[in-house]
Each structure stands twice: as structure tokens, then as C-alpha cells.
Amino acid sequence: MTVYGATNSEPVRRVDVVVVGAGQAGLSAAYHLRRRGFAPYREAVGGDGAGGVGRAGGPGTTDGGFVVLDADDAPGGAWAHRSPSLRMATVHGFHDLPDVELPEVDPNAAARDVVPGYFAAYEAQHALPVVRPVKVLSVRSESARPDARLLVETDSGTWSARALINATGTWTRPFLPHYPGRFAGRQLHYAAYRGPEEFAGKRVLVVGGGASAIQVLSEVAAVGETVWVTRTPPVFHAGPFTPEYGRAVVAKVEERVRQGLPVRSVVSVTGLGPSVAYRRAEELGALRRRPMFDRLTEHGVAWGDEELAVDAIVWATGFRPEVGHLAPLGLRSPGGGIALTGTRATADPRVHLVGYGPSASTVGANRAGRAAVNGIVELLGAPVASPAAVAVAAG
Secondary structure, three states, rough: EEEEOOOOOOOOOOOOOOEEEEOOOHHHHHHHHHHOOOOOOOOOOOOOOOOOOOOOOOOOOOOOOOEEOOOOOOHHHHHHHHOOEEHHHHOOOOOOOOOOOOOOOOOEEEOOOOOOOOHHHHHHHHOOOOOOOEEEEEEEOOOOOOOOOOOEEOEEEEEEOOOEOOOOOOOOEEEEOOOOOOOOOEEEHHHHOOOOOOOOOOOEEOOOOHHHHHHHHHHHHOOOEEEEEEOOOOEEEEEEEOOOHHHHHHHHHHHHHOOOOOOOHHHHOOEEOOOOHHHHHOOOOOOOOEOOOOEEOOOEEEOOOOOEEOHHHHHHHOOOOOHHHHHHHEEEOOOOOEOOEEEEEOOOOEEEEOOOOHHHHHHHHHHHHHHHHHHHHHHHOOOOOHHHHHHHHOO
């Protein structure tokens, strides 16, 4: 269920749990909330308490249940904003949402079409209460009491909740490192990359050592010349990604999160595997890595006295977690990150973060969604299951 058109004049709406974000992690959390008996938020119509879509906060609105607030206009999360050139065959891993497998698709289909369509069908099949477009501006505590409600302030009014699951991901916060100098040519972050066509016949510098950089290299090297630079030597993993290896990798990322240190990507620990994009870039001779340059110049970049002219720079330098709206809660540790115990913010048991740190992958997001809901049930107690929730659990 998608609800549109809330206004700032509406009163505060009260629920048990607010989920912020409707990407993989948010939808997984929403599924598990239903499965554990939390009723989907429904806006009452006509005061009879019947389910339906009407004005929020009107007569008959239930004080409880859960809602998912999504800043996008339509389903899909970050996938809806990916480059049209990213095909399902070159996606760096994808894991099905709980209970519904991704249907078999054409490997050459654009990921930005396939995955949002899958998410939309998932929302409808499980009748998930997604309200969009709603941008969350801040989250603060109603009072200093540890059991106080959380006030979730948005561009479409305020929600009051007993707990919050933050699933905002990273796509809206692309990271651009600063280097001295000025380049007069085309520069863009990977978030704005839309395929190799505009770079045909050009020399393109690709910055970054992750899967995004490999995708760009594999595409642009087929139509132009590429130069690959990374701050540190890229990590290659030649062997299979076994469950044991995966657990060891996630444990390393989890340790940083427990200590409240800035989050590192899972890929930075797993290394680059033999993906379709990797093999294509290798065949094109695009994986000859150079160390990071010292400075930008008007026509390119320079290492000491050596200058290299390029036509464009693609910064595949990653993203940072979108958590600024949580600042009023004071969750950040002295280390600069948000310390987590599992998915729970160590400084505030009312708040869980999913799709953050070790769960910033499709399989990790699924597991984190379930873990967050388990933690919320432990905090709030199990709700009385609605008939709809019972039906979901039985399915």
C-alpha cells in the first residue's frame, strides 16, 4: 500500500515503529514486522476504523502498528537511480527479499528496471504500508526519559513512534575526496554515471578500487581509453566466496561498528572477485592500476613532475551512510561512527540501523531486517497479531 499526499497541517500520527527507507533493508524489516504481528499503518476513512487510504490522523486511526517512510517517488530504492548500462548480468551480487524470489529475468535487462519492479510487486504482495514521497528531516526524543517516544519530523508532518528502524542506505551521500588543484574537464561521481556513450573516443580517468570502478572500466574501456588509479592497491580475491569466508569478512566490519568507528564497505574487505564486469575489464586491458595522483591540473592529473592529460574523471569513490537526520539523538561515538550492538544503536535501544556497515549488502540487509525486528520485539513486547499478520506468518 502506498499513500501519497500528506501535508504539514496534519496532526502527529502515532505508531509503534517507523521504518525510514524502502530499499532492500527497509522492505526486509517491514516484512518481519508484519510477520511478528505489527499491524500495517492504515489511514482511517470516515471514522469507522475500517482499513483504507484516507487523510492521516483522521477519526479511527489506530495508535500502533508500523509505517515505512520513503523519500523516493516510486519503489526501487537506490536501484532506481543506477546507470541504465548496469545489467543484471553485471550486478555485483543480489539476494532475494524474504519470502519472494526474484523471477527469472533477462541477464541483459537493466537493473534499474528489474529491481524496482520486483520491489514494487513485493510491496503490493505483502501490503506493506509505504508512505511516499516523504523525506525525514530529523528524529528526536520527546523527552529525556529512556522510554520516551521518538518524534520523526518530515517534510510531510510528524510521526511519533516507540522505536525506529533506519534503512536509509548511502546512495544519497556520494563521497568526493579533496585533492589540490583544479581540473577544467568533465568530472562526475559514480552516482551520476549513466553509461559509456558520452566517453566514446575519450581518455577517462577512473578513481576507486571497488566494484563500481570495475563496472565503469569494463564499459568505458570498450569505447575509449581508460586510466585506473586507486589510493591503495586493490584487493583481489581469487577463491570462492564461501559462507565461512563471508562470515569472517562481515566480522571484520562488525568489529569497527561495535567500536563506533567510521564504516568501511564490505567490498573493501572482501576484495574484488571474478565477476562478469571484472573479467570484461581484464580482457580489455583496463585493470593496470596506477597509484593515486598528487594533484589535479587544468588538463588532467599529476604525479610529481609527470602530468597526464585526460578528458574526464569518474570518481568511483564510494558513499557515506545517510544518517544526518539522527543527529539530534546524539548517537555518534568519539570514534566518529555510530556504535552498534548487532543492529541496535548502543547509545539508544529504541533505534536500529540496517543496511549500515556489515549489513550494507542485499543478503546482509535481509538478515539485519530480521535482527532489528527481533530486537524491537524484545524492547516493546510482541503485539497482538492482527488477522493480516497471522496470514503473512502462516504463508
